[in-house]
Amino acid sequence: MTKFYEARKRDGAARLGRLLIGNATVETPLLLNVEAFHSGTAPVLPAKAVARAKNTSKLLIYDAWELPAEWKTARGVVVLPKTHPLASDVRNLKADLYVVGYASRLLTSSRRLVDEIIRLKESIPPDAALYVPAVATPANVAFLIYIGVDVVDDAVAVIKGYEDVYLTDYGELRLFELKNFPCCCEICTSLNPAELRKLNKKERAELLTKHNSLSLKAEVEKVRERIRSEMLREYVESRVRTSPFLTAALRILDEKEEYLERRTPVARRSPLLANTMESLRRVEVKRFAARVVERYTPPRRKVLLLLPCSARKPYSQSQSHRKFISAIFEFGGHIHEVIITSPLGVVPRELEAAYPAAFYDVPVTGYWDAEERFWVGSCVEAYLRKNLIERGLYEHVVVHLSGGALEIFKGVAEKLGLEAFYTCGDGEEETAKRALERLRNCISELCAEKKPDKDAKVNMIKAMADYQFGNGVGNLLLG
Ligand SMILES: [Zn+2]
Missing domain, CATH: 3.40.50.10630 (Uracil-DNA glycosylase-like)
Known part of the structure; x- marks a missing residue:
């Protein structure tokens, strides 16, 4: 049991919660910014990246074998895949935030994504948060949160920006095929695709990355609002339509009746x-x-x-x-x-x-x-x-x-x-x-x-x- 994470509202396995870090709280679903990781300003940081002062105001993420049991501050632990030689039983790891190691492997199949996340959720305390790094996109983040992921980051949004890929909530578009930007963010309203294409690689990537991250942020906000209004399931059903991978994942998730039954409220105020x-x-x-x-x-x-x-x-x-x-x-x-x-x-x-x-x-x-x-x-x-x-x-x-x-x-x-x-x-x-x-x-x-x-x-x-x-x-x- 942890005193650092508190789930305050649920819709399906999705949760609106609070993660207490230092004297501050952050709301979940939480979107972490990878730039802030590197500059050290993110609320959650890899332990190796900071001095190991006991009074740090950050939530530090450790490898499983170095998790300091005596620490009183919120802390995270990386859960390695079962096949990893250093993997240990996740039930023996006591943390406030569990981080899926090598998470991008989850995207190799819909069934793996669903099975692995459910296996983890069933193994960690219900009042701990789950962080799945480097997989969230505007198209899949609603499903990730619906299945029970509490923390995501914008790593994919950044990487795609450097690959000239423009992310939308209905999938990926190639910058070189775009005539208009189907978005109203500060980047997309400041120039058009032809103008963006004329910029050098670095400038282009920075602007594309900004749009991709804003698009992901907007989607996370929509999902939060859908949880608040108890309409997340309807939203997820519409979102997964844009991808066979996600549609299959939702169908596979629906087979996991016990998992959803225990987490879905018996009544909602919405139709x-x-x-x-x-x-x-x-x-x-x-x-x-x-x-x-x-x-x-x-x-x-x-x-x-x-x-x-x-x-x-x-x-x-x-x-x-x-x-x-x-x-x-x-x-x-x-x-x-x-x-x-x-x-x-x-x-x-x-x-x-x-x-x-x-x-x-x-x-x-x-x-x-x-x-x-x-x-x-x-x-x-x-x-x-x-x-x-x-x-x-x-x-x-x-x-x-x-x-x-x-x-x-x-x-x-x-x-x-x-x-x-x-x-x-x-x-x-x-x-x-x-x-x-x-x-x-x-x-x-x-x-x-x-x-x-x-x-x-x-x-x-x-x-x-x-x-x-x-x-x-x-x-x-x-x-
Ligand atoms: Zn935009």
């Missing part, structure tokens, strides 16, 4: 925007689906009614759901309402106000792609297996769905050998007058006597308690 294929694999989506099956116990009702989702959340506030509710209101006590939706799969009415059910948005085109169908179908199947087949909670299934959601249900019903009542005609929308009449008639025939749902509020509170805190908590609270 969950499911705009990409990767959104289906978000830990919040998988967590919701898992909790509906593992933690939630539906009420025993005669009819399971499957309904479509709505753009407005919670669903019951939408015009379409008001129509459904008014069509079945008199028989509510016989019915359990469950909403079929992408990407969450199955949302019982009692959980419609939980995060992320009440806080997500998806692009609606009427078309459900194969991946979406498979995922939502698997959620519907798991729910029906557990509650209809194993628990026997319902006598009938009424399906008030059309389009893709209906096709998904039919696929599952065929697989499970289920019979159901379908209340939407071919090509008919769920809110069509005839469909609503059919729904009302079907329900009144199945339920016979009227019975309003008096337990709706109590069931909702119980379900929310179980969902948030674990199976059976609702009953403990409400009896």
Whole structure:
């Protein structure tokens, strides 16, 4: 445990934190400037580069074998790759900042990048910071911070400047191919590419380096802001699109469910925007689906009614759901309402106000792609297996769905050998007058006597308690 690093806010594995150095604090994610390294003005310095005075106001980075255990100031240690002859077990190294040695090797494959960083994060104390030197670019730094890197530097920005490479948040451009600068920094507004090309190599490199570093700095600031507004995941999904390497890295990271599950907050104040294929694999989506099956116990009702989702959340506030509710209101006590939706799969009415059910948005085109169908179908199947087949909670299934959601249900019903009542005609929308009449008639025939749902509020509170805190908590609270 360290008293020098404190994580103050998280979004995924990304953290806003404070690193205490001397009497000053620096905020993380922290971008170090390599020029400041050389001039000795950076807050973090290699121990070899400074006199070893005990009262230094810098955070000194040591090689593992020379880490002075008795020192009371913040200190960093270089973690060597496992294959290095001098590598030692990182669990035995006690430091406030862990520095990845030979970090550029992480960029040789997406899987290596993800595996190595996760292995390190799992091995170091949660309240220590991780520094990955000489890999950050404006294009990859959002992902690096999302996976849990706290400190980066502008070494690549500088090196690329000397190679006539102009960095942007969507990748590298060659200076000699540029007509305009797609940037508004002080360098890019002071001259154009043709003018820059006329300068000698050294002057050109200095200006390009400045732009590259400013571009990286701006991106780190954006990421900080995205963490603050709890929207980093959406930002990372858009950022990785510019590179197959980063897109693969995000997909590989999403396979590391345990790593993300432990680090992703159970609720955010911002909406969950499911705009990409990767959104289906978000830990919040998988967590919701898992909790509906593992933690939630539906009420025993005669009819399971499957309904479509709505753009407005919670669903019951939408015009379409008001129509459904008014069509079945008199028989509510016989019915359990469950909403079929992408990407969450199955949302019982009692959980419609939980995060992320009440806080997500998806692009609606009427078309459900194969991946979406498979995922939502698997959620519907798991729910029906557990509650209809194993628990026997319902006598009938009424399906008030059309389009893709209906096709998904039919696929599952065929697989499970289920019979159901379908209340939407071919090509008919769920809110069509005839469909609503059919729904009302079907329900009144199945339920016979009227019975309003008096337990709706109590069931909702119980379900929310179980969902948030674990199976059976609702009953403990409400009896
Ligand atoms: Zn610029």
